[in-house]
Amino acid sequence: MCVKRGKTFIICGPSGVGKGTVVARLLASDPTLYFSVSATTRAPRPGEENGVHYHFLSMEQFERWIEEDQFLEHAQFVGNRYGTPQMYVDKAMEQGRDVLLDIEIQGADQVKMKRPDTVRIYVAPPSWAELERRLIGRGTEDMEKVKSRLARGKEEFAAAKDFDYFVINDTVDRAVDEIRAIMTAEHCRPDERIALIDQ
Ligand code: ADP
Numbered sequence: 001m002c003v004k005r006g007k008t009f010i011i012c013g014p015s016g017v018g019k020g021t022v023v024a025r026l027l028a029s030d031p032t033l034y035f036s037v038s039a040t041t042r043a044p045r046p047g048e049e050n051g052v053h054y055h056f057l058s059m060e061q062f063e064r065w066i067e068e069d070q071f072l073e074h075a076q077f078v079g080n081r082y083g084t085p086q087m088y089v090d091k092a093m094e095q096g097r098d099v100l101l102d103i104e105i106q107g108a109d110q111v112k113m114k115r116p117d118t119v120r121i122y123v124a125p126p127s128w129a130e131l132e133r134r135l136i137g138r139g140t141e142d143m144e145k146v147k148s149r150l151a152r153g154k155e156e157f158a159a160a161k162d163f164d165y166f167v168i169n170d171t172v173d174r175a176v177d178e179i180r181a182i183m184t185a186e187h188c189r190p191d192e193r194i195a196l197i198d199q
């Protein structure tokens with residue numbers, strides 16, 4: 001019987017919708033899941049740790065990582081740069097671990113082009129008013145940045161219909177259950193399952 005290879009799942013959606021919250025719950029309930037720690041040029045928020053939430057890089061360091069071809073994808077988001085280091089994703093998948101990427105839409109497109117078997121999940125808010133409440137309630141950005149993030153979220157929403165799955169984060173419990181169900185179903189596809197049978 002061959003060893004199962006992990007799959008990559010992208011969690012995408014507007015800033016403040018709850019991606020980080022949902023990802024934290026998924027990780028807490030399944031220690032085999034691997035969260036890809038991104039690199040960013042944005043400043044750490046209170047409580048964020050280097051190497052745990054992000055690799056916090058200067059612009060020069062970020063550009064060096066690009067030159068060294070270290071990124072699976074990278075993109076700009078509201079004045080900052082973000083990228084997924086490729087090496088750890090590959091290592092985790094080879095070990096049979098599923099990988100979660102919390103990334104924005106341009107990065108999601110780049111990963112899907114390079115690796116079509118990646119599963120893209122769009123997480124939407126129950127309403128735009130609720131998204132605004134969550135983003136303001138989180139208290140991590142000033143009002144100008146909150147407005148830019150909301151505008152970017154609305155612009156990107158047009159692309160949501162092209163995703164593989166669409167989850168509404170009304171309650172965290174429900175969103176987490178739906179994402180778990182998607183992950184389970186994706187591992188029941190014939191190409192993966194047939195390879196697991198001794199013939
Ligand atoms: P993102 O990672 O998408 O930017 P966060 O996970 O930081 O979003 O969540 C933004 C805010 O919304 C946080 O204060 C979080 O506690 C809250 N939140 C997340 N999911 C829900 C939910 N289902 N209902 C109410 N508040 C939520």
Ligand code: 5GP
Pocket residue numbers: 012013014015019038039042073074075077082083084102103104105106107108
């Ligand atoms: P935040 O600054 O709120 O942590 O993240 C802002 C946006 O950047 C979110 O939509 C998040 O998903 C996205 N993001 C985080 N890491 C990456 C990454 O490595 N690549 C890309 N393309 N987007 C990322």
